[in-house]
Amino acid sequence: MANISTNLCVVKNKIDAAARKSGRTGEDVTLVVVTKTRSVEEIREAIAAGAVDIGENYVQEAEDKFAEIGEEEVKWHLIGHLQRNKVRHAVEVFSVIHSIDSEELAREIGKRSEAIGKLMDVLVEVKVSGEATKFGVDPKDTLSLVDKISSISGIRVCGLMGMAPAVASPEEARPYFSEIKKLWAKLPEEQRLYLSMGMTSDYEVAVEEGSNMVRIGTAIFGPRG
Numbered sequence: 444m445a446n447i448s449t450n451l452c453v454v455k456n457k458i459d460a461a462a463r464k465s466g467r468t469g470e471d472v473t474l475v476v477v478t479k480t481r482s483v484e485e486i487r488e489a490i491a492a493g494a495v496d497i498g499e500n501y502v503q504e505a506e507d508k509f510a511e512i513g514e515e516e517v518k519w520h521l522i523g524h525l526q527r528n529k530v531r532h533a534v535e536v537f538s539v540i541h542s543i544d545s546e547e548l549a550r551e552i553g554k555r556s557e558a559i560g561k562l563m564d565v566l567v568e569v570k571v572s573g574e575a576t577k578f579g580v581d582p583k584d585t586l587s588l589v590d591k592i593s594s595i596s597g598i599r600v601c602g603l604m605g606m607a608p609a610v611a612s613p614e615e616a617r618p619y620f621s622e623i624k625k626l627w628a629k630l631p632e633e634q635r636l637y638l639s640m641g642m643t644s645d646y647e648v649a650v651e652e653g654s655n656m657v658r659i660g661t662a663i664f665g666p667r668g
C-alpha cells in the first residue's frame with residue numbers, strides 16, 4: 444500500500460510552493476482527497492494523516508463509505524456527475540456538490556436539501572475542454588446559469604469547478620485553468636468562495652493559476668486498480 448501519510452505531506456508542500464507563486468500560501472488552498480475506488484481503511488488512514496475534505500464520484504459508493512466513516516471528522520464532496528434521480532440520496536451525504544450543470548439539477552438539489560434542513564454548497568462545473576469532458580456547462584453559458592440558480596433556496600452557489608483535458612504536459616493545461624479563473628473572477632464576491640480545479644496531473648499549474656481547491660487521488664493513494 445502506498446504511504447498515504449508521506450504522500451499527503453508531499454502534496455501539501457507542492458501546493459504550498461505553487462500557492463506562493465501566486466502570492467498565497469498552502470493555507471489558502473483546500474485539498475479535497477479523492478477516494479473513489481479506495482477502501483474505508485485507506486480513507487481512514489488519510490483522515491488520520493490529516494485529510495478533512497473527501498471527494499467521491501458516485502453517490503452509492505459514497506453512501507456506503509459515509510455509513511462507516513460519518514461526517515464528524517470530515518466533509519464529503521461530490522465531484523462526479525450527478526443524476527437527478529440520485530439527488531435525494533446525495534444531499535444526505537454531501538456538504539459540497541461540484542458538478543452543477545443545469546438549472547433543473549440545482550432546483551432538485553435545493554428542494555431536497557431544504558426538505559432535510561440543509562443548505563448545500565454547490566459549484567457550477569464549466570466545460571472548457573470541448574469534447575474531452577462530457578459534463579459541465581459551456582463557458583459562455585456559465586455566468587447566466589450562476590445568475591439563474593442564485594436565488595434558489597436550499598443551495599448556496601460558492602464558485603466554479605473545472606477540468607483541463609488530458610494533455611501531454613501540465614503546462615498545456617494552463618490556458619484552460621486561466622480561462623476558468625477569468626470566469627470565476629466575474630462572479631459576485633459572495634460566490635467567489637471556491638475555485639475547484641487541479642488533479643494529480645496538473646494541480647500545481649492549477650494553483651499557480653488561482654485555484655483554491657484541488658481534487659487529488661492518485662498522488663496520495665497511488666494508481667487506481
Ligand SMILES: *Cc1c(COP(=O)(O)O)cnc(C)c1O
Nearest residue numbers: 477522642643644658659660661
Ligand atoms: C478522479 C477525479 C479526480 C482525481 O484524480 P487523480 O488523477 O486521481 O488525482 C479529480 N476530479 C475529478 C472530477 C475526478 O473524477
